Amino acid sequence: MGSHAASRPLRARASGPLAGSLRVPGDKSISHRSLMLGAVALGETVIEGLLEAEDVLNTAAAMRALGASVEKGDDGCWRVRGLGVGGLLEPTGVIDFGNAGTGVRLTMGLVASQPIAVTFTGDASLVKRPMRRVLDPLGAMGVEVIARSGGRLPLTMRGPDTPLPITYRVPMASAQVKSAVLLAGLGTPGVTTVVEPVFTRDHTERMLAGFGAAIEVATDADGVRTIRLEGRPELKAQAVTVPADPSSAAFPIVAATVVPGSDVVVEGVLMNPARIGLIETLLEMGADITVVAERETGGEKLADLRVRHADLSGVTVPAERAPSMIDEYPVLSVAAAVAAGETRMLGLEEMRVKESDRLAAVAAGLLANGVDCTEGHDFLVVRGGAVPGGGLVATHLDHRIAMSFLILGLVARAPVTVDDAAMIATSFPTFEALMTGAGAVFEPAEG
Ligand SMILES: O=C(O)C1=C[C@@H](OP(=O)(O)O)[C@@H](O)[C@H](O)C1
Numbered sequence: 001m002g003s004h005a006a007s008r009p010l011r012a013r014a015s016g017p018l019a020g021s022l023r024v025p026g027d028k029s030i031s032h033r034s035l036m037l038g039a040v041a042l043g044e045t046v047i048e049g050l051l052e053a054e055d056v057l058n059t060a061a062a063m064r065a066l067g068a069s070v071e072k073g074d075d076g077c078w079r080v081r082g083l084g085v086g087g088l089l090e091p092t093g094v095i096d097f098g099n100a101g102t103g104v105r106l107t108m109g110l111v112a113s114q115p116i117a118v119t120f121t122g123d124a125s126l127v128k129r130p131m132r133r134v135l136d137p138l139g140a141m142g143v144e145v146i147a148r149s150g151g152r153l154p155l156t157m158r159g160p161d162t163p164l165p166i167t168y169r170v171p172m173a174s175a176q177v178k179s180a181v182l183l184a185g186l187g188t189p190g191v192t193t194v195v196e197p198v199f200t201r202d203h204t205e206r207m208l209a210g211f212g213a214a215i216e217v218a219t220d221a222d223g224v225r226t227i228r229l230e231g232r233p234e235l236k237a238q239a240v241t242v243p244a245d246p247s248s249a250a251f252p253i254v255a256a257t258v259v260p261g262s263d264v265v266v267e268g269v270l271m272n273p274a275r276i277g278l279i280e281t282l283l284e285m286g287a288d289i290t291v292v293a294e295r296e297t298g299g300e301k302l303a304d305l306r307v308r309h310a311d312l313s314g315v316t317v318p319a320e321r322a323p324s325m326i327d328e329y330p331v332l333s334v335a336a337a338v339a340a341g342e343t344r345m346l347g348l349e350e351m352r353v354k355e356s357d358r359l360a361a362v363a364a365g366l367l368a369n370g371v372d373c374t375e376g377h378d379f380l381v382v383r384g385g386a387v388p389g390g391g392l393v394a395t396h397l398d399h400r401i402a403m404s405f406l407i408l409g410l411v412a413r414a415p416v417t418v419d420d421a422a423m424i425a426t427s428f429p430t431f432e433a434l435m436t437g438a439g440a441v442f443e444p445a446e447g
């Protein structure tokens, strides 16, 4: 089963102004999907700017275990030679996805419409996360599953000889569940339909269309999206350029906003409307973020963002915004901790089923550093001001908890220590180098 190297405590202390231009790595969602679609396309998919972090490297290894060829070239681009829809091979060993929910859930969908047995596992965080949300619709398509009780990893699944196309209404706001059903629909004869009452990141829909699938999206007057995918298409290999990940950009953006005197440019950030809830919220709080250059690549908008320090005020973040910033609440909570007044974040139930229970982890980390907050079952209220700091934060194998509290340390009166910075490598291996290059002060610590 996936295990991780020894934990590595790290401390952040109050820093001078942050400055410079920085480029965060490629988007994690698009990176996973480009490897997966490349594996079931015909020909060679060339990926520029793939995120080379543990989560995505585990997906690369999984696609190899399923028979695709996945290599990094001397030019830095990754090349995937795919097997065509329905052409994946039965792996000989267990596929270990480490810490990656997206990797494992989307791959379950990808293999579900083929009669091959595949066994999945993950690290101590991933084996606690709910998989029924994906197993239920895949079961309705005819997949057999043997899982631990509660539908947890490790589990083995085998797809049916003839999968059934389904119409599935996604019961929670989850792009992973939507994507797993659509990827299963690729190998299913007929039309697979996903009904999405709440709009979540749409990279799977965009990329399926880009690889040549017949996919249609209709949105009704209430915003409910109906996605129809024609099964068994011939997908054609593509050239994919991966924009910078807005969920990683969130850390320097919040850091530059809260550290006095800062002036930073974050380059080439993906500005997909389903991913920019944090920027919208920070602007409402009074942040100074300007778009300096806007462009488009592969059907996605990108921008360079100039971020200067600003004094923030608390706001109410409505529940409807949660899907467009679901991974950003931990770092928004840091901005809320320095903002004047109260920030109320609503509709946070999905935060509890991430790499850790992020709602509980954020509230505990804030309280440990003298920040007043109230944790509800699906909301968080932070009362901001000067941050005392001085606390030790339990990160629970969660990269975003580690990065968020290191940012808090840059503005706290006393240093903030996180018990393990090692997990940052799952999504943003260059985080420490980029942040210290811009002026952040991090130092090794004892747990
Ligand atoms: O589809 C994706 O790439 C992701 C969807 C989100 O998860 P949920 O679908 O569980 O909300 C997000 O938290 C995760 O980091 C990436």
Ligand SMILES: C=C(OP(=O)(O)O)C(=O)O
Residues within 6 Å of the ligand: 099, 100, 101, 102, 103, 327, 354, 355, 400, 427
């Ligand atoms: C929730 C996250 O990822 P995943 O679900 O892929 O583990 C994340 O990166 O914040």
